[in-house]
Amino acid sequence: MTSLDLSTHSLHYRIDGDADGKPWLTFCNSLGTDLHMWDEQAEALSSDFRILRYDLRGHGRSTSPRSPYALSDLGRDAIALFDSLGIAQTHFCGLSIGGLTGQWLGVHASERFNKIIVAATAAKIGTAESWATRIDAVRQKGIDSLTASTTERWFSPAFHVAEPNRVNRILESFAATSVDGYVGCCTALADADLRSEIGQIDKPLLAISGADDPVCPPADLRAIAAAVKHGGHVSLPGRHIINIESAKAFNDAIKAFFYQ
Template sequence: MQTGTTSFITTGDGVRIAYRFDGRPDRPVLLLSNSIATDLHMWDGEVPKLVSDFRVLRYDARGHGQSDVPSAVYSLDRLGRDVVELLDALELPRVHVLGLSLGGIVAQWLGIHVPDRIGGLVLSNTAACLGPPAQWDVAIAELMAAPDMAGAADMFLRNWFPAAMLEADGATVQAFRRTLLTTRREGVAGSWAAIRDADLRRTIALVTQPTLVIAGENDTVTTVRHSQEIASTIPDARLRLLEAKHLPNIERRDEFLDIVVGFLRGR
């Protein structure tokens, strides 16, 4: 369990998953699960504060970052099992989980299927179901027919950041653009298929962990309505709204972290 370096596990289906620890080994572990088309570095700005309370475990989902990129349709079950196999390999019986966007969908799956492995659950800018399925089929076909990730990168950035941040084109936006342009299309397409086929609207009623739901008031991808649906279905879940688009951890970092740490501390 090295700290500050990237290591790898291999899943049961032969896919290498990259992960990294930050923080002291004696702290409770907080697993961070990323948005689609990002890698574990999307949390670089948050880790310095999080390590005051937690040992932070980050990973690249299959199809992203330094993890392998199978050219296949991914399923939510497989994405969830990747996390379970990571926890097994690292001998971590129980962790807190913070998932954003697709990471939040994976976090919901974990809460449903391995409740004994999850302490506190934070679901940020996510949904229990993002339909209709046909829209994902069109998106997948268009992405795989495109010559590169340039068009998709522009689309993701518009969805993630407010106009003022995009116009300023600062270091943060540039870093996310670089990641998008180097992300393999097969990984995004496979992950979109997992989103297309996922519908947790009924089964999240089985989640028993303390749950915090965070929504961006200006999020056009996973809207406030999606967050309200989750919070009203998971028993005793809390809902917090932030004035942000799809990445409040970036746009409203201090407020986001105060909410997350305040919720998880002591659980």
């Protein structure tokens, strides 16, 4: 693991897989998590891809520049990382705000990508009012005040009971997220609306939904798949953090899409 120093902050990243001509695959995390949310994908896919994972600004071990952030800031962070590592083209997979970042990249930097996966996301997530409420709660009461509601949104009760250790690991990363980083990304989400732009995405795109996701329900992912030029959609059992709740099916969907 290492970091890329930018003018206002540093991005922490990790590379898995051998440098033997395998295609690059980049993973971008969701709000309130870190690059370890992709551990099961990295383990399953590093024999087929050279995998790049990084912590969004203000998350994990990446530092927090002064907020507010814009979605374009998050997209340009990814491009700066690719440039630093000499990555001309990569596949991309992002979840929630990571998926929104993937949509921005597909619109504004299409030439840097082969295929794109966006999971548990939407072209517009929530409303400005709902994000303002979230920001106020975090500033007044701290990140921990959101743990119970976040657990309910992210994982089904059955999964929480069956896999408490996996749930608790990701909740630990949520609790460790900096307030500045969380609030900064919330401001990016409050302003982001790509509904009129994603029709410009010309690379093959797969939208993956959690069948019971209360944050970004399957209709949001179907809308993305229908709007882009070459889109498809698959729904898997689970809620918002679908790459963990349905990890094997998620990994199988990635392989099928990238090798079809």
